[in-house]
Amino acid sequence: MEKETVKETVVSKNFIEQIIEKDLEEGKYEEICTRFPPEPNGYLHIGHAKSILLNYGLAQKYHGKFNMRFDDTNPTKEKVEFVESIKADIKWLGADWEDRLYFASNYFEQMYEAAVKLIKKGKAFVCDLTAEEIREYRGTLTEPGKESPYRNRSVEENLELFEKMKNGEFEDGSKVLRAKIDMASPNINMRDPVIYRVAHMTHHNTGDKWCIYPMYDFAHPIEDAIEGVTHSICTLEFEDHRPLYDWVVRELEYAHPPKQIEFAKLYLTNVVTGKRYIKKLVEDGIVDGWDDPRLVSIAALRRRGFTPESIQKFVELCGVSKANSSVDYAMLEYCIREDLKMKAPRMMAILDPVKVVIDNYPEGEMEYLEVPNNMENPELGSRQVPFGRELYIEREDFMEVPVKKYKRLYPDNEVRLMNAYFVTCTGVEKDEEGNVTVIHCTYDPASKGGNSPDGRKVKGTIHWVCADTAVKAECRLYENIVDEEKGVYNKEDGSLNLNPNSLTVVKDCMVEPELGKAEAYDRFQFVRNGFFCADCHDSKPGSPVFNRIVSLKSSFKLK
Ligand code: ATP
Numbered sequence: 408m409e410k411e412t413v414k415e416t417v418v419s420k421n422f423i424e425q426i427i428e429k430d431l432e433e434g435k436y437e438e439i440c441t442r443f444p445p446e447p448n449g450y451l452h453i454g455h456a457k458s459i460l461l462n463y464g465l466a467q468k469y470h471g472k473f474n475m476r477f478d479d480t481n482p483t484k485e486k487v488e489f490v491e492s493i494k495a496d497i498k499w500l501g502a503d504w505e506d507r508l509y510f511a512s513n514y515f516e517q518m519y520e521a522a523v524k525l526i527k528k529g530k531a532f533v534c535d536l537t538a539e540e541i542r543e544y545r546g547t548l549t550e551p552g553k554e555s556p557y558r559n560r561s562v563e564e565n566l567e568l569f570e571k572m573k574n575g576e577f578e579d580g581s582k583v584l585r586a587k588i589d590m591a592s593p594n595i596n597m598r599d600p601v602i603y604r605v606a607h608m609t610h611h612n613t614g615d616k617w618c619i620y621p622m623y624d625f626a627h628p629i630e631d632a633i634e635g636v637t638h639s640i641c642t643l644e645f646e647d648h649r650p651l652y653d654w655v656v657r658e659l660e661y662a663h664p665p666k667q668i669e670f671a672k673l674y675l676t677n678v679v680t681g682k683r684y685i686k687k688l689v690e691d692g693i694v695d696g697w698d699d700p701r702l703v704s705i706a707a708l709r710r711r712g713f714t715p716e717s718i719q720k721f722v723e724l725c726g727v728s729k730a731n732s733s734v735d736y737a738m739l740e741y742c743i744r745e746d747l748k749m750k751a752p753r754m755m756a757i758l759d760p761v762k763v764v765i766d767n768y769p770e771g772e773m774e775y776l777e778v779p780n781n782m783e784n785p786e787l788g789s790r791q792v793p794f795g796r797e798l799y800i801e802r803e804d805f806m807e808v809p810v811k812k813y814k815r816l817y818p819d820n821e822v823r824l825m826n827a828y829f830v831t832c833t834g835v836e837k838d839e840e841g842n843v844t845v846i847h848c849t850y851d852p853a854s855k856g857g858n859s860p861d862g863r864k865v866k867g868t869i870h871w872v873c874a875d876t877a878v879k880a881e882c883r884l885y886e887n888i889v890d891e892e893k894g895v896y897n898k899e900d901g902s903l904n905l906n907p908n909s910l911t912v913v914k915d916c917m918v919e920p921e922l923g924k925a926e927a928y929d930r931f932q933f934v935r936n937g938f939f940c941a942d943c944h945d946s947k948p949g950s951p952v953f954n955r956i957v958s959l960k961s962s963f964k965l966k
Pocket residue numbers: 443444445446447452453454455457458640641642671672673674680681682683
């Protein structure tokens with residue numbers, strides 16, 4: 408008997424899963440709750456996708472809840488515009504907040520009350536120092552800070568002043584509310600941090616109701632506590648803020664205190680993710696909007712043709728860690744290729760067409776050949792592809808004087824037209840400049856389907872499109888928006904080193920008729936040319952526009 412092979416699957420848990428499992432085992436929480444808290448001040452990018460899928464994935468895995476919360480405590484302009492895009496992006500990624508869509512600005516009343524509670528406990532005070540003075544008093548990493556002269560105001564005075572702050576009796580910047588913690592703390596975040604400021608600004612949600620706004624470090628733990636978030640997952644730069652998070656939660660005496668856990672941000676090598684840079688590219692007209700397919704905003708990835716599944720896979724492969732590192736863009740490309748390999752129909756599209764005439768094919772005749780949509784996946788069925796006397800092939804698939812080892816079409820050589828017939832080149836026509844304009848061939852009717860009639864072998868197989876029924880298409884080919892050789896950022900002025908070839912528009916492509924029917928976001932493999940997606944803005948049935956998602960080959964290997 409054959410020895411049975413036992414496959415052992417070792418599923419290693421990431422450090423956040425380990426924390427959650429311990430908390431559940433110890434009965435610290437009955438059910439977990441995570442959240443994704445974007446600030447609606449830009450479009451989401453691939454880094455955010457990691458946070459979204461991590462938080463949502465944990466909630467799914469441990470049968471808990473995932474909340475969506477706009478962290479809109481900082482009133483600046485143009486915020487509403489981003490709320491809808493963020494929601495759409497998260498839905499598209501596949502994360503579901505069900506009915507738990509929250510806005511931090513809806514908690515302003517509770518935050519105000521929380522501040523009053525701290526004042527009453529003697530844990531917060533109104534301070535009249537200017538921003539400049541507060542900075543001076545704060546000390547440095549090596550020197551302790553100095554206490555504010557306003558630190559010992561009475562509870563009554565603080566309550567009165569804070570109420571006046573709320574009622575609009577003070578100018579912006581003239582007074583702040585500060586937590587009373589420890590000016591000698593080795594952690595600068597604990598040196599009486601500002602928790603409320605006066606700002607006469609109109610908020611997109613609350614309008615002019617408030618002229619005081621809470622600071623992030625004070626607001627965030629309160630938002631988490633109000634919603635019953637158990638594990639508040641954020642990125643590493645907040646690690647030093649965790650003692651303050653814990654202080655706020657403790658002093659406000661929440662029954663079920665949330666806990667903050669930090670993980671490393673996702674960085675992509677040679678890719679621009681910073682909102683500031685993307686905004687500049689958009690404003691300078693270098694890209695065509697936040698969803699330009701050369702960007703890595705979620706909207707751009709979707710427009711380019713990436714699938715949610717490919718991004719999920721990518722995030723999964725990146726893993727979760729405490730150490731900052733950078734992942735190669737090629738890994739994202741690998742994920743989309745893997746995902747589309749079986750899903751996308753394989754079609755014929757000629758990006759740089761040259762005409763072929765088959766002289767012994769009856770004039771005026773046409774036939775339909777049955778072609779499988781995806782040789783590796785019979786479930787995708789087959790289609791009828793027209794074939795006739797005149798065809799288009801890629802210009803690079805013909806050489807008048809072949810180089811060594813060239814296996815495609817050249818005079819007197821026989822090749823296979825994919826799924827169609829064997830053809831032999833008999834001659835060419837040229838224009839005045841010597842460019843080949845027409846390639847003449849003869850075909851072997853006995854080789855229908857591309858099968859050898861007599862065991863005769865051909866070395867090359869090329870793709871083609873029937874000229875009579877071909878549809879003209881535009882294909883957009885992309886390269887990295889930055890010049891990798893020079894590095895992303897210019898060392899002198901910090902600007903981006905742009906790659907002038909990041910977009911190539913190929914106008915007169917010839918594609919098979921089926922592709923003329925493509926609708927927005929339809930994805931295909933174009934034989935030899937890569938994976939393409941019908942552009943959601945510019946593609947119209949009859950005059951399709953395709954974005955190349957990724958080429959077919961890569962040197963990337965999954966370790
Ligand atoms: P950016 O740095 O692009 O301006 P941000 O951090 O200001 O992004 P927020 O809206 O504040 O954007 O972020 C929402 C959530 O996404 C936060 O919890 C943040 O930690 C997380 N996040 C942001 N960038 C990344 C990243 N590169 N990798 C993983 N998570 C990220």
